[in-house]
Every structure is written in C-alpha cells, then in structure tokens.
Amino acid sequence: MSGKTNQGHFFEDYHVGLKLNHATPRTVHDGDAAMYQALYGSRFAMQSSWDFASPQSSLRNPVMDDLLVFHTVFGKTVPDVSLNAVANLGYAECRFLSSVESGDTIQAYSEVIGVKENSNGKTGIVWVRTKGFANVDRPVLEYVRWVMVKKRDAASPTPETVVPDLAKVVAPDALSVPAGLDWTRYDYTAAGEPHRLRDYTVGEVIDHVDGVTLTDAEHMMATRLWQNTAKVHFDVTAREGGKRLIYGGHIMSMARALSFNGLANAQLIAAINGGAHANPAFAGDTVRAWSEVLDTTPTNAPGVGAIRLRLVATKGGPAGALRGEDGKYLPDVLLDLDYWALMPV
Amino acid sequence: MSGKTNQGHFFEDYHVGLKLNHATPRTVHDGDAAMYQALYGSRFAMQSSWDFASPQSSLRNPVMDDLLVFHTVFGKTVPDVSLNAVANLGYAECRFLSSVESGDTIQAYSEVIGVKENSNGKTGIVWVRTKGFANVDRPVLEYVRWVMVKKRDAASPTPETVVPDLAKVVAPDALSVPAGLDWTRYDYTAAGEPHRLRDYTVGEVIDHVDGVTLTDAEHMMATRLWQNTAKVHFDVTAREGGKRLIYGGHIMSMARALSFNGLANAQLIAAINGGAHANPAFAGDTVRAWSEVLDTTPTNAPGVGAIRLRLVATKGGPAGALRGEDGKYLPDVLLDLDYWALMPV
C-alpha cells in the first residue's frame, strides 16, 4: 500500500518554532458568499448589500463575512494541526486585520508556540499561532489555537514544557478597523435596528429569540466550503454513536447570524478574545443564542466603536444561563464565544 | 433582559397609511443564481444561459430568476409584516416591472392599505402593498399581500374596517415586458421545446410529470437565501407536530421549475394574479405539478406574447384535480398560483 496519504501529525511531530505552510490557497468570491447566506441566513447589512457597504468604506468589492474568513483559514490548518486532535481546547488573541473582498486568495501559515505533554503520557497540548494572508502578503487574520493531540508512541521522550503567555482579551488599542470605514452617516433603517453602541450597557443580556434545528447536509456543506477535512464531521463510522459531529465553527456562524436580532449593528467582528465549544452538537439539535455585553470602547475611525460580547449558543436553556453550580458549562451550552464587534457609536 | 429583540408586530400596530421601510438591502448575484439552480434545477434558457439571453434583450448582466426576486422582496417584509402571522391569506396585483441583473441591490418598502378585525376579536387581517427596488430607485416588483395577524391584546379597540379593492387579474395592458426584449429570432431548439404561444389553447391542462421529494436541508437553505426569518421554517419546536413548515415560496419555485416540462418557453413571469398555499408541505412530501392555460394575449414587444396559467403543486393527485365537491382544495393540493408568463408568439 502506498505511503503517500496524509495520516496527520502526532504530538512528537511538533516542537516550538516549527513552521507550517498550510496547503491549498483558496480564492473566495461571491459564490461562497451565497453559500454562506444559504447556510446561515445572515442579515448584517455590510455583507448583505454592496450599496450599503461601499459608500461607508474603501472596499473595492463585496466583503466576505468575517467568520467565513476565519473558517477558511482554520480549515487550511486542519490537515497539519488537528487531524489527530482529541479536542480543540481554545482560542486567543484572534484579530481580524483587514477586510477580505470577493476575489481575494487566502493562504495560511502557522508556527508552534507551545507544547506540553499530559501526565498520562499518551497525549499532549500544542499551541499554534496561525496567520492568514490575502493575495500573498496582506495580513487578514491572526489567532492562537491550542489542541490536544495524540502521541504516536507513548514511549517517545517528553519535550520541555512551553506554555505561551496569552492575553485574556484583545486590548482596545489592538483592534483593527478596516481602512476607510466611516459610520458617521450610517443608515439605521436599512441596517434593521436603531440600537447603537451607546444604547448597550455592560451586563445587558440579549435573548436572540429564534432557533434553528440542524441538519447533516448543511453542516457538511459548510465544512467542505472551507476545505476542512476532519473525518468526524463527515463519516458516521468515525465516532462512537454513529453520528457526525458538527464542526464547532458551524455553531459559531449560526449563533452569530441569530444574534442579528438585537445586535443588528454589530456589523463586523474585530477580534475573538476566547472561545469554548462547551458541548458537541449533532443534527436534530435546535440551536438558540443569547449575548451578554461585556465592554464597549471607542475607536479612532469616524463613528465607529467596538462592543465586547459574550455570544452563547445553546440547545435549549434560558438566556443568561451558562454554568452550573459546579462551575462547569451547562449541558445545553454549545458555544461560549468572547469577541469584539464594530458598531456605530 | 434586554428589550432590543424584534418580537414582530401585532394587529394593533397596523393602520391604513402606515409605511414600512424594510431592513437589509441585499445585493443578488451569480452566487445566488447557482444556489437557486441547485435548489430547483430550473432549465429556462433566459436564466440558464447568458449566450441565449443577451442577444435577445438589453441585459448587461445575467438575469435573476423572477421568483428569486419575489422571494428576496418577500423575505424583507417578514420581520415587519408576518412574524406573528397566523396565516398568509393571499396575493394580488403582483407585477414584475424590470429585470433584476446580477449585482443589483434589492430593497423593499410596504404600505398598509387595509385592516379588518376578525369577529373573534383575537386576530385581524392586514393588507399591505409592497414595492421592491433595484439600486435605490428602479422599480422591479410590486404586489399586495394579506395576512392574518394576532392582536397583542384582545381588549384593544377595533379599527375602522378598510378592505382594498383589488383586481382579480392583472390586465394585459398592465403587463411589463423587459426593455429591449425581442423574440423574433428565438431559438426553440436551445430553449428545449417547440411549443409557442399559438400552440396553447385555453383550458388545456399540462401534466408536468416529474416529482421531487422534499428535504429539510434544502428548504431551509432556500428560505435563508432570501433572509426570511419566520421561525416555523427552521425550528422544530415552533409548531405542534415537531416538523418544520416549508416556506410556501419553496413550493412555488419547485413547481415553476417542474413546469419547464411542457412550458419550456414560458420564460419570464410578468405578473401573479393570485395565489393560495392550499395545504402545508413538509419534508418527505413528493411535489408534482400541473398547469392549466387560462388566457393568452399579445404584447407590444417584438415576438413576445403572454400566457395566463394556473400552476398547481400537489403531493399526489391527478393533473387537473383541484377542488372537492365542497369547493375546497383537495388535501393533496399544496399551491394554486395564477400568473402571466411571457412566451414567444
């Protein structure tokens, strides 16, 4: 049998400083935007309407949804980072650096910045900093992700532990606002809600009301759109229980689209401070979402502020319920995402 | 809990003359056309082929399917008109005013033209006239729709009844033909059938033969494509019975695509005279379609006529069977649509 097939890397294959040039550059375009629309039903005006976006930005072409960019970059890292991952443990220091427009080609590169073998000797944690670029050299996204990966051989020597020092929150002055963005003449009627940054208060909880029952066909189409090849999303024989595990990013996009109802002016994602896929999701689950306002800040761009939000996707609990008395996520919680969005002031 | 979420309007919120500026302009493009193609499999040559369409029109870009435009405008009205609707009662005076091309941005506006409280005091009927525009000011679609909406409070005062006077049929001289359309050198071979307007006779019934068994993934993707947010289409907990109700427009598009077989030259929809969603449709139902020729008329455009058709979607009955002895729709009938299509003479 040929040895040409990629079986994925194991814990021993990673060391701090290892650089990974991820395969398959991907040109994203209007067709992808339409698929994204069909999969999530997003209504944010900046991505929905060229007539809305172009007068208040320096975009030359329709802008891709920020999470579509995130998933595309993430998907490229899967064959090199997480094909043998036991768990996707977290994200930090994720910043969206520049708008991605229809026609841009996305590439991704990662560097290993931490390794730590687990005490069981069978698995370890790997931290990678991933950067996404458009058209070779324009940085569009940067983030740290850490995953638990199997060792190929439990007898392999234990590497020196290196745990990176990661910011809990992307600092307001590190937020990137797309060049030319000007929201001083923002059209709230077209955007769908009157609420602007000053109308939100820290601690406010927003129930996004609507729900979507998931199907296998949709999450597979989504996951393939960003060329994510993790077996568990496609092959019912890859996990016990005979069900396809839904890619966590599908839940992120679904919750973000649901959050339009109450956060219609949180138009663009500027940063992701952290995120946890608290419980697995499967076809048949009905996803709901709520948000909590964590902070607000001005930016230097005209009319543009930023709102820090906790976006929680659930399969049934009441808005605001996140953890049990034991401090653990409630069983109905699917996603806990901490992010900064840009919003007119 | 935040009060920023849209819970939809109730009967008391509407009064004759109320103007509704619907949110989220939407740029439609080739990506949407591909999704529409994948969802319905339409074969009408005007939308399928730029080489077919461009020589016989003044189109500058590929034309969007008429029903894609209808659904896009309709979807924008849902949050303001029918989020609390008990039933979608009817359509009238629907005219397609101008071709929508790839790259056009669609906006929608409505005005309340009638209100009538029901005798039970708990619900009422609201009539709205909706207009769709491309690129701010080019009218592309106009129609009247009436829905039954819940009252927020049964004790609210009963408004004065205003029932608009609506045409049973869009008059032939009110039909709009796209600028520059010329079918004097129409290619029947490329279009797929030899039958032209003069080959059809009033009263003729056409069995479109084929059937499509519906799935949940597909109707949800369709409904999201036009940003229609009605809960019942997505959330299995939103209705008794635990099934997602399929958006009536999905059945319209499915039946229209099936009607190609026998009506391949009914290329463009010029008007919808009326329509009823006779029974609900669910995943697993197999949709079939038949048409009845109701009328024909010439137009002023070279080689272009119009055919008035009754398009009926069913889940199983014989072609031609519409109503029982009691005058009610048969239980297998899903849709009864009365429309004008443009066809070469």
Add this chain to the structure above:
Amino acid sequence: MSGKTNQGHFFEDYHVGLKLNHATPRTVHDGDAAMYQALYGSRFAMQSSWDFASPQSSLRNPVMDDLLVFHTVFGKTVPDVSLNAVANLGYAECRFLSSVESGDTIQAYSEVIGVKENSNGKTGIVWVRTKGFANVDRPVLEYVRWVMVKKRDAASPTPETVVPDLAKVVAPDALSVPAGLDWTRYDYTAAGEPHRLRDYTVGEVIDHVDGVTLTDAEHMMATRLWQNTAKVHFDVTAREGGKRLIYGGHIMSMARALSFNGLANAQLIAAINGGAHANPAFAGDTVRAWSEVLDTTPTNAPGVGAIRLRLVATKGGPAGALRGEDGKYLPDVLLDLDYWALMPV
C-alpha cells in the same frame, strides 16, 4: 390532457446517424464553483486558487472543475438519451479538450453511433458520441456513452445491429493539455503534497483514507446544478424500495475529491478511458475511495505529465479489493473509473 410534455425517447426512436441538439445552454460561473466546493470539498489547487492557477496557465478566469463540466454536458443529454434508460452501461473515449472558465456557456450535441436490440425484444442498447462546446464553437469535451433503453413497443422491427469500435484507452498522444499550461515552477507546498509523477509506480495502490456519509439533500442539489432531470434521483416513488438513487456522477465527484489525499498533484482530468457504476448508492452509505496507478506518460507541455489511474469508490471494502472470485464487482464497490490526470513530472 396536453401532449406537450417530454416523456423521453424509446429504443425505436434512435438510429445510427441521428443527431441530437440538446436543450438549454448553461453559463457556468463562480457560483457553480462554490456549490461544487460545498458539495465535494475538493482541494486541488488549480481550481481552488486563482493565484495558483493563473501564473502557470493562460487562463483568463477561474477554471471550472473538469467533472463539473462533464456533469453539465451529461445533464443536457439526459432528456434526449437516458430518460427511459434502464441502465447506464459505460463510457469510452472521453477527452477534455479545453479548460472551461467562469462565464463560459456550455452546449451539448450528440450523435447516435450504434444500436443493438437485446434478445428479449423489450430493450436495446444505444451508443451516442456527445460533444460539449463553450461559447458556441470551442470544443471542451467529447465522450461516448452507451445506455440500455426500453422499446416503446416490443413488436417494433429490430434495427440492423451496429456496434462501434471503441478504444480501450485514450492514447497518450490524444491527451489534450490546456493551452499555456506550464508546471516547471510548480509550488508543491501550496498544492499540498510533494509527490510528482516520477514518484508513482505502476501497480501502486493508494488508500484515500477518508469517508463521507451521503445525504439526499446534497446529491439532489448536485444533480440539479447540472440540470439532470432523471426522476429516480429526486422522487422516492420512482423506484421500488422508496429510496432516491444517487446520480453516479455524484459518486465520481466525491471519490475524486477524496483522492486528493495521496494524489494532490493529479490536478486536472485529461481523459476518461472507461467507467462503471458497479452498484447503486443511497443516502446513508459511507463512500470511501482508493486508486491504482495504471500507467504514466510525458506530454509535450513543459513540466506536465499524465498519470493513468483506476479510481474506485466503495462503501466499505478494503483498498485494492475490486472483484470477487466470480469476476464480478464486489457488492461494496460503487464506481470503477479509469482516467488520465495531468500531474507535474
């Protein structure tokens, strides 16, 4: 009842020399590429990235996947060739003659080149040579297909048997390389694997490892994308057993996408020497794939060679297992495809 509906042709309707001009030209574009991406998750760099493809070709626009072109041409032939087909028996002499770019309009023409009535007197075999063109006159695809078709009337006279003489393999010097293709500065890192033509040996078997469990929504969307109208793919009542038969081309595209893992540099399909849909596939089946290297050859284009591959899709057997002791395909084998792909030398 109207007689305008196409009921498909029967065996008596075909005679050697009959020319069929298939309906509905189809403009393919980025939107179709995105749907194809979502349906199969292909990662071949030539179709994924404009930045990868454009420097090493004379493409003016993004290139469509070769199988998307095959399916589009094939779909056009269905109403005229295989609507009443009992079985799709084989392919031969299939050559891809020119790249199809986003925006090209595809048309298809066939000529009957063979007929043979079966001894049962109820069915016969029809051979057709089909040609696909872009933008009226640029040849893009040519292939022979033979199908078993029902007779309308068993009493019809038996035609003279004509069985065409077909090549077992498209000869290396008949392979067409896209104009301007130059792989002398090919980027193996971006493409995803280091293996080039000289690294493969005849007889080598590659297990593509991954699996995808099929859904009805996806294969219907695929099949509609290329306007293939065969009832059995859509209508659960069209076959015994109440299941939709999955279009064989869906399995071809799925297997081809899976084959990236081990054959990432087999970028373009140059020819299909033969193919058999060995067993039917249904939703719920998990598709896997393996390849066997059958031959390699240089071409005249700089840095471009060709690899002849057997691509086998299965629903579970081990890589390399194709036929039982009786010489028949194993029950788990879905597809046996013999093709030439272009690969850097």
